[in-house]
Amino acid sequence: MPDFVDFSNVSTNLQLPYIQPNQAQKHVTHNEGMLRLDALVQLSVISAQTAAPPAAPAEGMRYILPLGATGVWSGRDGQLAVFEGGGWAFLAPLPGWTAWVVDQGAHVVFDGTAWQPVQQAGDHQNLARVGVQTAADDTNRLAVAADATLLTHDGAGHQIKVNKASAGDTASLLFQTDFQGRAEMGTTGTDDFAIKVSADGAIFQTALSVDAATGRVDFPAGASGLAPSDFGTSPLVTAEYISSRGGDLVTNGTGILGNTYNYPSTFVYDPVITPNLPASFSFAGYHPGVVEMSEFLAVDPNQTWRLSCYLRQEKLPGDWTSYPTGEAHTQYMGLLCFDLDRQPIGGFHHMRYKRAGVDSLTTLAQPLAPGDTVVHLTDSSGWNDTATPSYLRGIIMLGYRNASGGMYDNYSRIVQFNMFPVGGVDRTAHTVTLSSPYPADMANPYDPSGVWPVGTKIANSSSGGNYKYVCLHGATLAKTGRWYRASGCIGGVDMSATNADLNFPPGTAFVKPFWIPNHSNRPGGMSGRPDTGAAHRVWFAGTSVLPEPLARLTPITSGSAAGSYALKVPISNSATGAITLQNAGRTIEEI
Structure with missing residues (x-):
């Protein structure tokens, strides 16, 4: 077939010759068309890779000519070569023509430029999308709708790989x-x-x-x-954490964790200046107020506990002899007490007013509801009718329970000051006339109507200190630049309502050590103490809370302190080797 095809004489797609009007020997044109149909319909070629014509071609052989074809195939790249009538005929393919290539066992299609493989039913390489019982899209190119999807091994193991760029x-x-x-x-x-x-x-x-x-x-x-x-x-805690406590309640008291864990954020870890311990913790500057450890220490308040630490005041250059204590400042250290719900216990949560030694603790003679203006008492003889401070003209309801439902004796968080005026107590009628209606925030939280029933324990409020200065109470070291060990004990539960100094307040379940470092270091000085500047440092180390098993608690049964405990602790005599029990007190010794 010539390279140029006159499409006016042949069909558009298969290029079959037309029989012309008045044409002689029409059978020739008809037979030529049959040959083309025979060559192109159900097209199957021997090869699409053979570049040289076979030496002895058989009638009807067909090839798709590859690039670089030689001999009589030269220059016919991509065309279909058919051996017919003793010679080679060449057909230029049109887009969409398909052929089966015998030596490849595959279908190919002409895309207008070149012959390309046709994807077969069993050929799933490079699919654009696959949807199994659901539609895939450009994002989810594989989509499966099924009860389950199984990916199993092919004789051994199996991996699912999710790769990113x-x-x-x-x-x-x-x-x-x-x-x-x-x-x-x-x-x-x-x-x-x-x-x-x-x-x-x-x-x-x-x-x-x-x-x-x-x-x-x-x-x-x-x-x-x-x-x-x-x-x-x-x-959960680590072995290092457990070892940092030893037999002590305080974690990292010696600094063995290598950091400031459990100490106040204002303290600085110091592994250099230390009393033979892994580290100390220092504070520099003016009086910061109360700073505390972070962990709650669970204690049995019926027992005696010893709080101790080492401390050292920085020695400053200069002449400080005009001050009685030189450049040294007052230091405080003790315990903050908390109830089972980890709420801080203040003095007013358990203290009660006592008139002429008579306790104001009594019970309600009539129910007390929010909005009432008169409180009816069983006995008002211990209530205040002359003192003006607001904290002595308040009420504490002794029916408080913790989050677990346990009721406390002589401890309550249902307290409010300034509830009645001076002269508001009638000790004849045993009533208290309130300055304003009984408030809803003092209502009974365990009754839907907020009513306190007859027989509920009630008292006239009082107030006192919130801190237990067990170890240091305004102490000043005799020498700067030297280490001292300070110690003190606390034990027993104070039921006297007087806030006994070295007893735990009722309700105590946890404690935290606290400090008020450099208490007297104030800008401009304080009470005869110098202003030593914002860099003056004090060190604390070896903070410890340990049981004191040899201590003895003696109940006080008479006087205003009745209900508290006298505390005696063991004191050793290095000269005689004797140990005796003496009244508890705070001690400071140079080491």
């Missing part, structure tokens, strides 16, 4: 509810592995993360179920 991309498994994300696991935005969850598909919380560099696992939201629920819900 860079660390900042995402490679993850996303679990959805109604096409909204609820959980995700993988590497999202980093190469760290994470498991995240979401309640709304928008905000995700990280439950677990694993550092890609170290393998260290973190639980940012915490973890539960790692220990029996009876053990509580606090974080």
Whole structure:
């Protein structure tokens, strides 16, 4: 066939010759058309890779000529070569022509430029999308709707690989509810592995993360179920944490953890200046107020406990002899007390007014409800009718319970001052006329109507100190630049309502050590003490809270202190070797 085809004489697609009007020997044209049909319909070629014509071709052989064909095929690249009538005929393919290539066992199609493989039913390479019983799209190019999807081994193991281009991309498994994300696991935005969850598909919380560099696992939201629920819900601890306590209640008291854990944030870890301990903790500057340790220490308030620490005041250059105590300042250290719900216990939570030694503690003679203006008492003889301070003209209701339902004796958080005027107590009628209606915030929280029933314990309020200065109470060291050990004891529960100094207040379940460091270091000086500047330092070390098993508590049964305990602690005599019990007090000794 010539290279130029006169399409006015042949068909458009298969280029079959037309029989012309008045043409002689029409059978020739007709037979030529049959030959073309025979060559092109159900097209099958021997090869699409053979570049040289066979030496002895057989009638009807067909080839798709590859690039660089030689001999009589030269210059016919891409054309269909058919051996017919003793010679080679060449057909230029049109887009869409298909052929079966015998030596490849595959179909090819002409795309207008070149012959390309036709994807077969069993050939799933480079598919654009696959949807199994559901539609795939450009994002979800593989989509499956089924009860389950099985990926199994081919004789050994099996891996599922999720690959991403860079660390900042995402490679993850996303679990959805109604096409909204609820959980995700993988590497999202980093190469760290994470498991995240979401309640709304928008905000995700990280439950677990694993550092890609170290393998260290973190639980940012915490973890539960790692220990029996009876053990509580606090974080688990390490062996280092346990060893840092030894037989003591105070964690990291000696600084063995190598950091300031448990100490106030204003304290600085110092492994250099220390009384033969791993470290000390220093504070520099002016009086900061009360600073405390972070951990709650569970104590038995019926027993005696010894609080101790080492301390050292920085020695400053210069002449300080014009001040009685030189450059040294007053230091305070003691215990803050907390109830079972970890609420701080103040003096007013358990103190009661006593008139001429008569306790105001009594009971309600009539129910007391919010809005009442008169309180009816069984006995008002101990109530205040002359003192003006507001804290002596208040009421404390002794029917308070903790979060577990336990009722306290002589401790309550239902307290309010300035509730009745001077002269508001009628000791004949045993009534208290209130300055304003009984407030709702003093109502009975255990009654739907807030009514306190007859017989409820009630008292006239009082107030006092909130801190137990067990170890240091305005102490000044005799020498600066030297270490001292300070110690003091506290024990027994004070039921006297007087806030006994070295007894625990009722309701105590936890304590925390606290300090008021450099108390007298104030700008401009204070009470004959110098202003030693914002850099003057004091060190504390070896903070300890330990039981004192040899101490003895003696109940006080008479006088205003009745209900408290006298505390005696063991004191040793280095000369005689004797140990005697003496009244508890605070001691400071140079080491």
